[in-house]
Amino acid sequence: MFSKAFRVKSNTAIKGSDRRKLRTDVATAFPTLSNEQLSELIPNREELNIVKLYTHKGDAVTVYANNRNPVLFEVEKALYVTVYTLWSYPDLLPAFSTWPPVLQKLAAGADLMLPGVMVPSCGLPQVQQGTVCAITLVGNRAPVAVGIAAMSTGEMLAAGMKGKGFTVLHSYTDHLWGFGDKSSPPTIAPLVAEPTELESTDDDDKDEEGHKPTSDLAIAPALQMDIGNLSLQEGDGCARLMEEEEPGENGAEEMAEDITEVQLEVEDGRTPQERMDELLHQCFFHALKCKVKKSELPLLTSTFLRNHMFSCCPEGQQLDIKKSSYKKLSKFLQHMQQQKIVQVKELNKGVESIVDIDWKHSDIKSFIVPEAPTAQESKSEDGEQRYHPPEIVPLYGVSNKMAPLFQESGHKKGSILSSSDVRDIIISYVKINELVDETNKNFVKVNPILCDCLLDKSEKDEILKLKWDHLISRCLEQMQPYHQVTFFGQEPIVRKGNLHPIDITIAQRSSNKKVTIVKNLELYGLDPQLVANTLQQKVQASATVNPLPGAKDRVQVQIQGNQINHLAKLLLEEYQLPRKYIQGLQKAPKLSRKK
Template sequence: MSETTGFNRRKLKADISAAFPSLSADELSELVPNKEEINVVKIYAHKGEAVTLYVLHKNPLFFELEKRLYPTVYVLWRYPALLPTLRTWTPVLQKLIGGADLMLPGVVVPSSGLPDVKRGDCCAVTLVNNRAPVAVGTAAVSSAEMHSSGMKGRGVCVVHTYMDNLWAFGDKSVPPSLPDIENDGQRVNGDEFETDEEEEEEEEKEEVETCVEEERSAGEMVTDQVCSGIEELTLAEQKEEEGEKGNEEEEENQDDQKTPQEIMDALLVQCFLHALKSKVKKSELPLLTSTFLRNHMFACCPNGKQLDIKKSSYKKLSKFLQAMQQQHNLVRVKELTKGVESIVEVDWKNPELRYFNVLEETGGEAAPVQDGGEGETPYHPPEITTLYSVSARLEPLFLEANKRKGAILQPVEVRNIVTEYVKKNELVDGNNKNYVTINPTLCDCLLEKSEYQEVESLKWDDLFSRTLRRMQECYQVVFPGQTPMIKKGHIEPIDISVASRGSNKKVTLIKNLEVYCLDPAVVATTLQRRVQASSVLQPIPGAKDKVLVQIQGNQIHQVGSLLLDHYQIPRKYIQGLDKALKGGKKK
């Protein structure tokens, strides 16, 4: 995060004024004051794009994506008329937050008609009965094309929504209630709304049918999402009026009213109760909290849902379990080893647990369960892929491919982009096609200062290797049934070492098991059974949520056998196997 300089501030004002000419000089000065601190932050948007945020008083005001400025919802709530707007139904918002674009069948057309927009114009999305914008994007087609298409197809390519990462960077306030002055006499896709309640319902039913027809003809997933959102709302209203039993529809409709954080909180409690009721046995206590999460709670997650504590209001497992202990008296958690918490007691007679109904359909894609080598569900090792991030120095080389600083690429993508750049700029040596002529951009990006005057061409392999060396190395880890994780730097290998304790006694130390979703407690128990030696778990100083496994004797051969043969961890991700005694004998 860095404060803008005076020059940048003036440029930002000029860019905002050019992009949004309706802003007056006073409004512009209010948004970008001369003496207030403005920060520039680079983050990833909810669809994965790298954007630059301009932040005032902890709230992002504008963001830059592909050299274009957009206002955030925080600005639009202050100036709702800043952009032309399209209106949609409340259930559609959840789909937009999830990454969908706004489809035209879901657009509510006011009596005054659609705003005059051209393809690519910046526009906002509002909800019926409230003028406070909830999404920002670009028009996929012009307003004339919207009419000529019969309001079918894509309407707005959404780049930012209420409740996404950009919104979460600010104070997380909710949209203000701004009365919709054009609500009277509005029409849906050209059909007038009547004041009579029953006729309004008929119009809404016709709108749902129109959406379904559009989905069938275009076959677009996002259209299906928009239509299903409207259909859920209409069905729920019909059930209430007719007095029918519609529990499932009502629950879905209630979910639409909840925030993603509230939904994740409810899912956590559901998996927690399910795990206690059907997975945990009294003989297992005390049970490491990390083992409880990985082996039991993840296994109880319903099909199609993903358990992620970081997306809940608790953020950490320890805080969630503390709430279950203090507010519900379901469990008792204790720190048996310094820094390592365990569930030591479960109140099996607690009414909340006793009357909890276990759902049948769970765990289709749960996190891998470790069985210590002799159990039921096999451990599946993660898929680890080396990736590369575009550095500031290499950005000019990747600009033609629309890849800015921070873009994450696979090695083959890097090779293809560099090859395309060379061919497009006609840099292949005419006399020897194995060489590439160095132009000013390649010189600045790939050569050392001492080489500027000497090197005029490079071999293709040298060109690729220099490019990769100057990029930020990253890695992607994919565990079965879990969202891929991308982290900067090199992945930490599982480290095995031997140390002396007391009178020349040897102990084997194992760390970084958590990086590969291996539970230290399970690994320690398995090793203890295999080598008939005692083991202990110790917190690693300065390493949060990591535990060191210590087992008596030089057991590197046995540890290696367990990791390589049973858990199938690739050898290159295990460090210290060379310290094993010959023949695997204990010392």
């Protein structure tokens, strides 16, 4: 859930009533907490903040932070604890152990599969499907992840410890952990003895007479696991000990990769080779549709792979043609040539180039470009940071006139809210004060507070009811405009007023010459000098950067001629800015039609 960066909507100090309600909810959700532990987790006087955020998938999450560290988070009215809390109360949740190399996969967003769960001699904790559980590493009882059991303990054992075990919500080193002080897990000794070193040799595992090794932690033979080499057999579906190789660090990494591969295969039913074939096709069509330009042809196949296909690989995945059914790029391109998508020629011995591309081919036209940012799109070929359009959210401040209406919800003058927050507060106010019209529920009765806040003097004696949409639109009009701008990889910035659009105008100079002037590029994170240089190369015309009259530390870009068409292509297509934030595009010269 927090494997990628999230967007913070608000961060406010908790109110006394909310603090008391939270303590009651925590006591209900975690009944094993004593009153003393509950007071430590939710103190009466120490700073406790409510952080509302949206995950990269759009899920709304409420996080409760104590001294900056997130201690609880709430998703769909269900409370969960963070690893920071579990480090203080390691026995709060039933715990399942896994191997250290698996942690990296969990932090990247993978769920925990049952082949990666270590079965102790005392047996697994008894849980039901949907139970919130802690995930620890072998040799340390400090939890490193929080997940939800995908099946009961009995079902896990009946399935031969094969399949998806836990849906991981949060883990050590993910972005929710990074929201706190980024401390490391403490070392907490296990309740039962575990091997301090994960070693397995012929002498240790089995002697010549076939006796099992003596250890405080005995694992059932059908579930024996060697961290050096994990091999899942279809016959028993469990981890078997491979005695031929001695384990080491590389073996541990291979085990984690094997677990991930098993997870993916269980989830979609495809082999690793089939998934690599799909990734290869995705990167190929993505590169043809968005990266390669006609002016680049002929294009060396090695350059095409290195500069275009690799940059289209989604984050968290790695394109490896050797693991596909084609094995070689040349064989894959031959297949694409047979489909008449590209034309490949051998210029010299062993040197091939793409000489032609059919961009009108149905496979290219029907390909849908993934919306998620790719692994290398944030950087250009020369290593410079690519431009990412900012995320812009309109906000509304409670004005002095509107303060009485928002007083019941605990918001004072100057409180900044989103449009959905305003809507929820208004709806709640109307329902609490029973203002919905009994004869027509599409209307709301105007009480004295609504009258003072929303109506003009001339309307106070005439308007007794308002439609729901008129009521909310009037509320938004009476509030102070704010806006929040979030640039890629940075904290959100909230400013007063509406965001000024990028302003494009045409000015007349001496000798009836026209120039194009562009303002407000800085507000959208664009470098005016870089924009000027880019336009100068595209249109082969002089472009300069001058101070903006009447504005301190602001500049404007000036280009010879009417270059609005080129600006529109640059801002809308390359920088992917929404059209509503660009003003003046209608002044572009009409392109002459070729006869």
